[in-house]
Amino acid sequence: xxxxxxxxxxxxxxxxxxxxxxxxxxxxxxxxxxxxxxxxxxxxxxxxxxxxxxxxxxxxxxxxxxxxxxxxxxxxxxxxxxxxxxxxxxxxxxxxxxxxxxxxxxxxxxxxxxxxxxxxxxxxxxxxxxxxxxxxxxxxxxxxxxxxxxxxxxxxxxxxxxxxxxxxxxxxxxxxxxxxxxxxxxxxxxxxxxxxxxxxxxxxxxxxxxxxxxxxxxxxxxxxxxxxxxxxxxxxxxxxxxxxxxxxxxxxxxxxxxxxxxx
Amino acid sequence: xxxxxxxxxxxxxxxxxxxxxxxxxxxxxxxxxxxxxxxxxxxxxxxxxxxxxxxxxxxxxxxxxxxxxxxxxxxxxxxxxxxxxxxxxxxxxxxxxxxxxxxxxxxxxxxxxxxxxxxxxxxxxxxxxxxxxxxxxxxxxxxxxxxxxxxxxxxxxxxxxxxxxxxxxxxxxxxxxxxxxxxxxxxxxxxxxxxxxxxxxxxxxxxxxxxxxxxxxxxxxxxxxxxxxxxxxxxxxxxxxxxxxxxxxxxxxxxxxxxxxxxxxxxxxxxxxxxxxxxxxxxxxxxxxxxxxxxxxxxxxxxxxxxxxxxxxx
Numbered sequence: 001x002x003x004x005x006x007x008x009x010x011x012x013x014x015x016x017x018x019x020x021x022x023x024x025x026x027x028x029x030x031x032x033x034x035x036x037x038x039x040x041x042x043x044x045x046x047x048x049x050x051x052x053x054x055x056x057x058x059x060x061x062x063x064x065x066x067x068x069x070x071x072x073x074x075x076x077x078x079x080x081x082x083x084x085x086x087x088x089x090x091x092x093x094x095x096x097x098x099x100x101x102x103x104x105x106x107x108x109x110x111x112x113x114x115x116x117x118x119x120x121x122x123x124x125x126x127x128x129x130x131x132x133x134x135x136x137x138x139x140x141x142x143x144x145x146x147x148x149x150x151x152x153x154x155x156x157x158x159x160x161x162x163x164x165x166x167x168x169x170x171x172x173x174x175x176x177x178x179x180x181x182x183x184x185x186x187x188x189x190x191x192x193x194x195x196x197x198x199x200x201x202x203x204x205x206x207x208x209x210x211x212x213x214x215x216x217x218x219x220x221x222x223x224x225x226x227x228x229x230x231x232x233x234x235x236x237x238x239x240x241x242x243x244x245x246x247x248x249x250x251x252x253x254x255x256x257x258x259x260x261x262x263x
Numbered sequence: 264x265x266x267x268x269x270x271x272x273x274x275x276x277x278x279x280x281x282x283x284x285x286x287x288x289x290x291x292x293x294x295x296x297x298x299x300x301x302x303x304x305x306x307x308x309x310x311x312x313x314x315x316x317x318x319x320x321x322x323x324x325x326x327x328x329x330x331x332x333x334x335x336x337x338x339x340x341x342x343x344x345x346x347x348x349x350x351x352x353x354x355x356x357x358x359x360x361x362x363x364x365x366x367x368x369x370x371x372x373x374x375x376x377x378x379x380x381x382x383x384x385x386x387x388x389x390x391x392x393x394x395x396x397x398x399x400x401x402x403x404x405x406x407x408x409x410x411x412x413x414x415x416x417x418x419x420x421x422x423x424x425x426x427x428x429x430x431x432x433x434x435x436x437x438x439x440x441x442x443x444x445x446x447x448x449x450x451x452x453x454x455x456x457x458x459x460x461x462x463x464x465x466x467x468x469x470x471x472x473x474x475x476x477x478x479x480x481x482x483x484x485x486x487x488x489x490x491x492x493x494x495x496x497x498x499x500x501x502x503x504x505x506x507x508x509x510x511x512x513x514x515x516x517x518x519x520x521x522x523x524x525x526x527x528x529x530x531x532x533x534x535x536x537x538x539x540x541x542x543x544x545x546x547x548x549x550x551x552x553x554x555x556x557x558x559x560x561x562x563x564x565x566x567x568x569x570x571x572x573x574x575x576x577x
Contacts, residue, residue: 006371013368013375021356090352094422096318098369099341261320 010100014108015115018079022116032123039067039189040127047190057225059190060133065215066188068124068143072117073154073208074179079113080106080158081175084168087260102257106249110155117151118144142218150211153241156248157207163255182208193231210240265330266291267430267462268298268315273324275310283322284310286485292478295460297453299473299493301567302482308466309349311482312434315464316346329429342370345428347436349466351415353407359418360403363390363425370426379404393421396451397444413440420448424455430462431455437469445469470564479563481570489570497566498538505542508532508555515551522548531555 001009022028044063083105086092095105121143128135158175165171183189185202186209195203203209213230214237220229268291275285285307292298302308313319315328317337326333328340353362360379364386368375373386394400397417407415416436423431431452437445449472455461465473473479479496481489489496497503508531509515519526519533524545526533532555537545542558 001371001374009371009375010369013365016375016377017354017357017361017365020361021354024356090348090350091354093318093346093348093352094366095369097316097341097344097346098366099338099371100369101338261318 007100007104010098010104011108011111014095014105015112018109018112019115022119028116029119032120033126034123035071035120036067036124036127039070040064040124040131040133044189045131057220057223057229058134060131061135062191062216062229063189064124064128064133064135065143065219066183066212068121068147069150069208069212069215070179070183070188071120071124072147072150073157073211074176075117075120076110076113076151076154077158077161077175077179078172079116080109080155081162081168081171083109083256084162084166084171088168092260096260102253103249106155106159106253106256110152113155114148114151118147121147139219143215146215146218149214149238149241153207153211153245156245156252159252159256160248161252163252163259166259179208182206185209186212187231188212191229193228207241207244210237210244213237214241264294267294267296267329268292268464269325269327270311270315271325273311273314273326274322275307275314275319276322283485285314285321285482287324288482288485288487290480290487290490292462292464294462295456296477297456297463297475298465299476299479300464300466300482301470301473301479302466303571306482307485308482309434312432312464312466316344316432317341343429344432345423345426345430346432347416347419347423347434349434349438351412351419353415353418355407358404358406359399359410360390362407362418363422366422367425372426389425390421393424397421397448413444416440417444417448427459428461430464433463433465433467435467436465437467437472445472449475470567471562474563481567483571493563496570497561497563502536502559503538503542503561504534504536504559505545506532506534506555506557506559507546507549507553509551510554511551515549515553518549518551524548531557 040060040063044060044067047063048059083092125135125140157178161171161175161178165174185192185199186206187193187195187203188208192199192203210232213232214234216230217234217237220226223229270291271289273285273288274283276283288307288311300308300311310319314321314333315326317333317340321333329343331339333340354365357365364375364379364382367373367386373383376382379387390403391400394403397420399414399417399421402410402414407418410418416438417440420436433452437448440448452463453475456463465476467473474493476493479489479491479493480487506529507515515533519535524535526535528534535542535545546556
């Protein structure tokens, strides 16, 4: 086995472990349906009924793809943050003494998280069907196309997080706060094109803004209200997303490895 | 021959602490040696082993393992070492075999497949061989959640040996094992050491496990207080003596005096210290019929406790 093959093999093994764990834990599967139900059924339904009248497009449909982005992003971020919990119960030591690069460990976690996150999409679209939110099969295809990008971006922010925050509980709590802050500022559940002042600045600083916008660029292409729904061109969204993601992975991995070794 | 582990002036100071956990220690371990690293809780054993196994960066000092510099060639070092950690480091959501499979795949020994039966025959033979040695053969495919602490320990032992490491680091490996399992494990580890010339680096609370070590290194408060063979350690630290007495107490006393044998008296008889490998020379010189003959050979544990008490008194 040459070095590259060994690294790839390790990535596959680490990712497969997360998939096996997911499949054996009924709680994860149940959560895949509960979260969309809460966000789309309760929060989304209420927003659509009370605020949706002002929009020229279906707010439920808008939210459907926002929830997809949020769930994939959050799920993968959590998957990477779980490295800290695994460190606390000593499991990560096994990985850290293996002759593989730290990037292989991190990428394995991200890919494992990405695959398991895709299961959560089943829940989102099942709830969409229940709520009679219209979507085409091509929309599902677009979502699947973009899902790896969203997952990697979420995982990348998770890496930066665990590089900076060394405590599992604190990282989990802060991660959840950051995700929900982004959900609102990035306009995943309702449009933020009318935001102004500091909220507008913050909105443009959130990585999730560009992910949500990229998703809407894909699924609302050709829609009569496309210009009202999207903020930037897909090229801008993609460039910002790739830039932030690469920066998070590199800086986060360096910080995480350093914090683990330089206690 | 170059030592397989060379540690020079190693210092580790954790963040926000003034006292170093490891304070300027130096020692060598020869290839194929059984090296025991002893010390009380908090002495610096686990910190040292964490540095040697590349999971913790030293504050300063030089460490060479298998001719690789720890600070620059950690990757090469990881390929040559096996570790049993002090605390269990297994995934409880997986089966025992899945834990091992993950390990061999991240070690780069075998290509990952999602099913055991698709793994290469060499892997299946190796895991079955090791599992039978530690009596885990029938439990390999059970979820780890159902394993007792002892069974989990056995599994970690299998995992550490799967890739035939050049150096095996054992951080209190038998903690939680029953006496029978400990005995069979040590029998196997020593066989491995002899047949494959594996270097064993052990930290343990069971001092008797270090009796068979080639060298013992004692660390306390981050400093090495003694580095010797178990025999030298016992000889250096504690008196070895023969306790003798006779029905004719006075005659024996006169004989000891006339022959110039150094002795002291205690309630049970005459205490005669000896320095040779056995007390045979002392006993052979006595003609008075003996009614009491006891040979006092200190255990490593007694020597160790003595050393720690000495350190505490200072």
